[in-house]
Amino acid sequence: MHATADNNPFAVVTGLEYMQGIQAARILAKRHHLPVIAVSTNKNHPYNLTNCCHQVVCTDNNLIEDLIVIGRQLAEKAVLFPGTDADVLLISQNRRQLSQWFHMCLPPAEVVEMLMDKLQFYAFAREAGFRVPDTWFIHNRQELDSAARKVVFPCVLKPHYRTAKWNELSPFKAFRIVTAEQLTATYEQYKAATECFILQNWIEGPDANLYSCNAYFDANTKPLASFVARKIRQWPPVMGQSSLGEECRDDVVLAETLRLFQTVGFHGLAYLEIKRDQRTGEYFIVEPNIGRPTGRSAIAEAGGVELLYTMYCDALGRPLPSNRVQHYGGVKWINLRQDLRSAFYYWRKGELTFNQWRKSVRGPKTFAIFSWTDPYPFLGDLWRAARLFFNKEERGKRNPDRTIGEEK
Structure with a gap:
């Protein structure tokens, strides 16, 4: 397999089946006219x-073997863009084996593992x-009971790592807990899906208090590009x-x-989510994501x-591109299907009017999945969502108002 006529080596993107994967593939192929090979599980x-x-x-869960085949x-080494956290960790662990065929932008393995764990x-x-x-850190019921006497409600309970079992049981990455009884019920329901829970005090504030920064650091840890954004709504x-x-x-x-x-x-692609406490104005780190594109990589490119x-x-x-400095033009990013669900939820609760919604989506924007020139992923995603909606069990798992411990 040869590079293209303009002599650009391939970009190889894993995790195509995730939003960040398809966004990265589109950015590299359509915006920068690079040849892209994508891997999907x-x-x-x-x-x-x-x-x-x-x-x-x-691939059938043999990512490293399939990357070696690719x-x-x-004809020459490709640039490898891992698409998921699991891919980052696996590629980091096998970097010596892969280095013959791929350029990888990652820090030392121990840094990868520390930031991901x-x-x-x-x-x-x-x-x-x-x-x-x-x-x-909650490893057993005794530690849960001890922490429950110290934590301030509401609080947040989440797994230290989202395993395949966790994703099978729940589409949510974390739970906002308002009572000790709900804390115990949530722990009991999901304890088989993670070796350790993380319990944290809740940081007060609306969605708009959640900020993120995407950046890229070279091998000398010099920041070559950065972009700050914030959430307006989430789902x-x-x-x-x-x-x-x-x-x-x-x-x-x-x-x-x-x-x-x-x-x-x-070294590599970095992302940090930070929330500003509405009461004190203090900023708290929520979590980092490293070594891969994120859902917000697209808003940086659009900006x-x-x-x-x-x-x-x-x-x-x-030579590096000249467009690496943020100019604060107010560009927006929207996951159309999910934001309609979010807007409807807040409208139903009386927290969002039609005029407020219209104002929130006004202005220059880029779309997460929708594309006039590449329509089939979005249409297929709509059809997949419709099938899930008509599945009672799946619909119940995705109900944001469902109380943990209820019958599904």
């Missing part, structure tokens, strides 16, 4: 229908003086993923992001910061 996923890729490879077919990260953050919520509400976000300026968020990743000697292309050029030793 779900052969029936609608995102595989994208027209932006030179090739889509479906690499052997290439919530237990290690929160311990590091507290010791290094970064602001994180009060945190307890599921309160504890979900962004469904509508906007570019913003917040120098505290930017400075804290750079300080964290430079402290650990980071003129060529985040992924910067990594591609840096990996190949090419």
Whole structure:
């Protein structure tokens, strides 16, 4: 398999079946005109229908073996973009084996593991003086009962790592807990899905108090590109993923992001989520994501910061793109299907009017999945969502108002 006529090596993107995967493939192929090979672990996923890729490879959970097969077919080394946390960890662990065929932008393996393991990260953050919520690690019922006497309700309960079993049982990455009884019920319901829970005090504030910073650091931990945004709405509400976000300026968020990743000697794509406490104005780190594109990588590109292309050029030793500085033009990012669900939820609760919704989506924007020039992933996603909606069990699992412990 040869590079394209303009002599650009391939970009290989894993996790095509996830939003960040298809966004990365589109950005690299359509915005920067690079040849892209994408890897998907779900052969029936609608995102595989994208027209932006030179090739889509479906794998049966043998990612490293399939990457080696791809690499052997290439005329020159490709730039590898892991698409999920599991891919980042697996690729980091096998980097020596893969380095013959791929350029990988990752820090040392121990840094990858520390930043990805919530237990290690929160311990590091507290010791290094970064602001994180009060945190307890729950391995058993005795530790839960002890922490329940200290935590302030409402609080947050989440797994230290989202396992396949967790994703099978729940679409939610965390739960907002309002009573001790709900805390116990949630623990009992999901204890088989994780070895350790993380219990944290809740940071007061609306969705708009959740900020993020995407960045890319070179091998010397120099930040070559960065972009700050914030959530407007999310789905599921309160504890979900962004469904509508906007570019913003917040120098505290930017400075804290750079300080964290430079402290650990980071190399590669980095993302930090931070929440500002509505009562005190203090900023708390929620969590990092590392080594891969995120759902908010697309808003950076739409805002003129060529985040992924910067990594591609840096990996190949090419001149860096000039568009690496944020200009705060107010661009927005929307996951159309999820944001309609979120808006309807808040409208039904009397917290969002039609005029407020219309104003919130007005202005320059980019879409998470919808694309006029690549329509089949979005249409397939709609059809998949409709089938899930008519499945009573799946609909119940995704109900944001469902009380833990109820019959499904």
